Amino acid sequence: MTVQESPPIRDAATIVLLRRHAGGSSVLMGMRGVKAVFMPSKYVFPGGAVDPADALAPLARPLSEMNRRRLLEEPREGPPPDPHAIAAAALRELAEETGLLIGASQGPASNWPGYAETGLSPDASKLHYVFRAITPPGRPRRFDARFFVVDADVISGDPDDFGRACDELSHLHWVPLPEARALDLPFITEVVLAEIAELTGSVTHHDPLPLPDTVPFFDNRGSAPRFAQIV
Template identity: 40%
Template sequence: MSKKIIHQGGTPGGPGEYRDDNAKAVRPKEAATLIVVRQAKQPKILMGKRAASHKFMPNKFVFPGGRLDLIDQRLQVPKDLSAPVMQRLRKETRKDVSDNKLRGLALAAIRETYEETGLIIGRRTNKRLKTADKVWQSYFDHGVEPPLDKIDFIARAVTPTYRTRRFDTRFFMVHDEFIHTDPEEMAKASGELLDLHWLTLPAARKLDLPAITRSVIDMVEQRIQLAPNQRHKKPAPYVRFINGKPVTSEL
């Protein structure tokens, strides 16, 4: 029996979120998300609400993030991901996927956060970094470089095969010491995410969240309880569907 087709707003009928059983599964697009953590007695994370007009997860609260762009893979930056992070990204990944692409996923998370929230996640530098890409050049013009060596990789998730829009998303985490601007100043946000707020983990769990986002919040909580030099040793869960059933392994 075919699945009921659901509109992006949740009304039955017409094209929507779920594919018909007779249709081929959509190939997932590469994407990345950045969880920015403000350390305090009660740690906070940055989240925003997707607009009702979005075709993917409308009205849900999510972390900033988006698709991998070609420029993210080609961008030349001074620092690289740490060896443990690169090793985890490499696990269960096709051999023909380049290091530039894996590094680009972390850069995409930083770029999307800059675009969607206006926050600059970076490390101050005296180097004059140049690129033809307008968004990245705007980022570099603030006198910063991406702090790739301080980015942690905490999870990977692929949208279920029954969805009409699918993403293979890597979830990265960074701490607020690398916020180059006022963390409360998000006036330059693109508007793609609404109601941008710093939320305690208990407050975040009360929101309308995608299932994977709820799981990632638990992963964040587990990681921030570890000493900084121990976090890279914790495996990153990899969640995907095989033969219609959810499968989780560790990276």
């Protein structure tokens, strides 16, 4: 009997778009295809794997220093993580999967779909790093996923216009935060939703999104799961 080797762990980035208003908050979610290798038919946030080209992607503004520092904590074996590439991947995947842009009118030119047509430059300064999880062994694909929360007010354009979205996610819609956990979700998505609810529960929709005191980390690099807090 052949023992199947665990697939390599790839860096990935996900954006949790939060639309806040006086009556509560909604989060943008879409459903993965039934034939998807990873998490088929599950509702997820926009996101995906980091591509090599993301390291060279021009950004109008970088991540904040605190976010950069936290992304460098708890590195895996091998080359250190690249905060620039991770942030760029989050913005690129958002544009591809939803058609929504987070950009600035002044900045280096971008050839990404959506950004190229509008003349905007991707803006990473709006991203708040709030969660990290490594896929457990035994899955067909494994990712070291970093989750960023973003206030929907920073979207460039109409937050309800998904006309430029690719077909990777279907049923894209804004889901009231209390109702989102009733969807068919991956376990980690449920956990992230709970963290977002706790993070934003004590502020009004007029307040800036708060930075978390620590970043929860579900570490499944080894055979035994580990939970840590990145300070």
